[in-house]
Amino acid sequence: MKLKLITGVLAMLPMCASADWQTTISEDAFSSLKNGTMAAITPQGNGIVFDCKGAGLSVAYLEADSTTSDKALSSVDYVPMMVKVDGKPLDIGEGVFSRRNDNYIVVEAVGGMSAYDALYKIRDAKKTITLSVKIKGHVFTVSVPAANVKKATSQLIAGCKLEG
16 A cells, blocks of 8 residues: 555656756765765656765655655665666666655665766766656656756766765
């Protein structure tokens, strides 16, 4: 039942629209490291998000949702995730559901290609970046244009000191 609720919520939303890549960098009060977010969110409320926190980096599928309970999110097993950059697939492994904040849920990649490798591949995109998750046979996809992705990626890499 819980899985049906999550699947139903995701199925009701359109999954493809225009979005601009944006990056924000902020100070971490507890260390000399910085935190950053690079995201492309569609007008429908779904998107792709990279987060750097301290020395870590993650990539996730983002979906507007304020009603699904944390208990229902945690009851879903790992789900397959795939990124395509200009039509070329990148296996980012499996993802887990969690609540990002009061307004969004995420499926964060936890295996496969590292978020660092995915970030560097996305930086070179020319046309479209697509992220899909598969839940009980249903595929949920967000596609965003590559416009501004190189600039946004460079800002995240520099701001979070992700280069070598």
